[in-house]
Amino acid sequence: MSKYMKFAISTTIGLVLLAGQALSDVRHEVLRNALVNNGLQPTVDKPLSELGELGKEFFQAEALSLNGEISCQQCHLREFGSGDGIPVSAGLSSQGKGRERVESAYRFLPRNSLALWGRGAEDFNTFFWDGRVDASSGSVVSQFGGSPPSDDPLIVAVHLPPVETVEMLDFDEVVQRYLQEDADLASGLYAAIVENLRVKEPNLIAELATISSKSVDAVEFVDVAQSISAFIEEEFNIHETDLHRFVFQGGELSEPEINGGLIFYGKGRCVSCHNGPHFSDLNLHAIPFPQLGQGRNGFGIDYGQFNVTHDPADLYKFRTPPLWDVGNTAPYGHSGSVATLEEAIVAHFDPLRLVAPSQMAKLERHEFYKAIAASGENLLSISYLEDSEINDLISFLRLLDQPAE
Ligand code: HEC
Ligand code: HEC
Incomplete structure (x- = not known):
């Protein structure tokens, strides 16, 4: 190989590495900006008054x-x-x-x-x-x-x-x-x-x-x-986490954590509801989480916000759960019907994966159809996520874990 050839190859490798580094910096920066734009604040710990x-x-x-x-x-x-x-x-x-x-x-x-x-x-x-x-x-x-x-x-x-x-x-x-x-x-x-x-x-x-x-x-x-x-x-004010250290002190995140964060603010559209400093718009939406237990309305039925407003447009709507410490609050959903974070994410875009329709009681199945219908636009807006993407999202969500007492 000629001297020039070697030079060309090593320069190309150098440039690719540099581009890789630049891309990784950009990804970190995009995620930092998304978090700051959503109101993430440095934490202040004070003793109890x-x-x-x-x-x-x-x-x-x-x-x-x-x-x-x-x-x-x-x-x-x-x-x-x-x-x-x-x-x-x-x-x-x-x-x-x-x-x-x-x-x-x-x-x-x-x-x-x-x-x-x-x-x-x-x-x-x-x-x-x-x-x-x-x-x-x-x-x-x-x-x-x-x-x-x-x-x-x-x-x-x-x-x-x-x-x-x-x-x-x-x-x-x-x-x-x-x-x-x-x-x-x-x-x-x-x-x-x-x-x-x-x-x-x-x-x-x-x-x-x-x-x-x-x-x-x-x-x-x-x-x-x-x-x-x-x-x-x-x-229960928010205590410092790796996410704060990443945003405010130049801390490092792993590749799955960064990737999960970018999916959260990008393809997954999680941010359209889980936004702001609490990772919740504090608004109510229908997402077809399966129902467990008697429900607020009895017989395994929970009409959610409809119970408060009596407006049929509010059937099956629940407040977007804030996500701080979500890694430690299993089980999930308004009736705790979902055991893991993985299933909680799946409930948003593939709810039938979590239930066995033929084994449901007739009324239960009928209710579940209605909850799916009420979730219509939300189901349309949330993309399909691969298992690896779900795992990355979970790595990101675990950054919200609050330190043990
Ligand atoms: C259209 C609004 C909306 C979008 C978009 C959305 N969520 Fe949710 N999320 C909700 C609502 C509402 C619930 C509670 C539903 C229920 O309990 O019936 C929920 C529940 C959850 C839970 C369970 C939390 C708990 O404490 O029980 C997790 C975790 C979660 N969402 C993560 C995500 C992730 C990750 C994404 C993106 C892939 C996402 N959500 C997209 C509205 C949304
Ligand atoms: C038997 C268990 C139980 C006890 C006891 C209990 N809670 Fe709760 N708490 C719940 C449940 C379940 C919810 C959710 C209820 C709902 O939204 O319909 C809740 C919700 C809350 C909320 C609302 C949080 C939010 O995100 O909106 C607050 C605040 C709260 N509880 C404070 C208290 C306080 C203060 C006490 C004592 C006076 C108390 N709880 C006693 C089970 C309990």
Whole structure:
């Protein structure tokens, strides 16, 4: 080989390598820009405030349920990404954590527990799978109607679990009594819960009274809700991840992570719904996740947002789940019907892969057709993804894992 030939070959190889390096730099840059344009912020970790510390105690207090059986924390545990690790939450009287709760439960909620990451952020304005607490219009729309207990939607959301039957409230004589005696069931129940706390957790109520500059007798449920909400905001703010280090400190990502990120913001069109700093538009859409359990409407049916708005256009719509720590919040979907991240992604573009139609009950199959029909445009917009692309997406999503406690 002549000297010139060798020179030409080595120059070509050099140029190809350089082009490869440049391309890889471009891919990193494109992904960084996509993340920053979607509002990714550097994280700030602060210790809990005095109010947050107190809220933590209430969050763990079983006396927050009238029959003293269940605390918030039992269904919102850090080791399950602040969910409970089971498909649909096990309500009153279930014991332990994770699968133990299923075995000891006698009643279940219709929905999969939600994580709490980022829920205290100022722009987080739509709560629950069906958006039944919604402040996206500027004022809080909820079952409290025109007089919500607070104009902070998280504080309003915190009001719901303690008065949801099965969740934290047994439909026992206490409720019966309030139904008979008090036209305003809800305010009667909140008064009873605070009374319960005054008896069983006198120190917490005394501390709350001091912080709120009130007498012990004047403490109301909204004060308790405020402290729990401070705890949620401070404890479940987003902590630093490899994704932050990649964007703000020039950290490295692996090839599958970069590729997954580019699919997320590109071909997969995940960003059309999982956008913004919470990886959710906080809007409601129909995606045909299979249904598990009784459903909010009974008989294995869950009409999603329709339950809130009664608008047929909202049938089978659920709020886009935020994705922080999603690697630790399995199972997935509004009824926890899907066990893995891989299946959760498949549900968006090939839902029939996840079910055996011939083995479904007739009504169940009929419901699933309707959920698929309601998802029409979304199914049309999401591309087919190869298994390798799904795996890359999962590598990217695992970058959102929150550090262990
Ligand atoms: C029996 C299990 C259980 C208990 C106890 C429980 N939760 Fe939940 N939590 C859930 C489930 C299930 C959901 C989703 C319900 C839905 O959207 O229909 C949820 C949703 C939430 C949400 C909404 C999150 C979001 O993304 O919109 C907040 C906030 C919350 N819970 C806070 C609390 C607080 C505070 C307590 C205690 C007062 C509590 N939870 C007690 C199971 C539970
Ligand atoms: C049209 C809006 C939309 C698009 C596009 C979309 N999603 Fe979703 N995603 C949703 C909704 C809504 C749910 C919840 C559906 C349900 O529970 O019934 C969901 C659920 C999920 C879940 C389960 C999360 C949990 O906590 O249960 C994951 C993971 C997920 N999506 C990832 C993706 C990925 C990856 C893409 C891109 C390939 C994508 N999504 C595209 C709206 C969307």
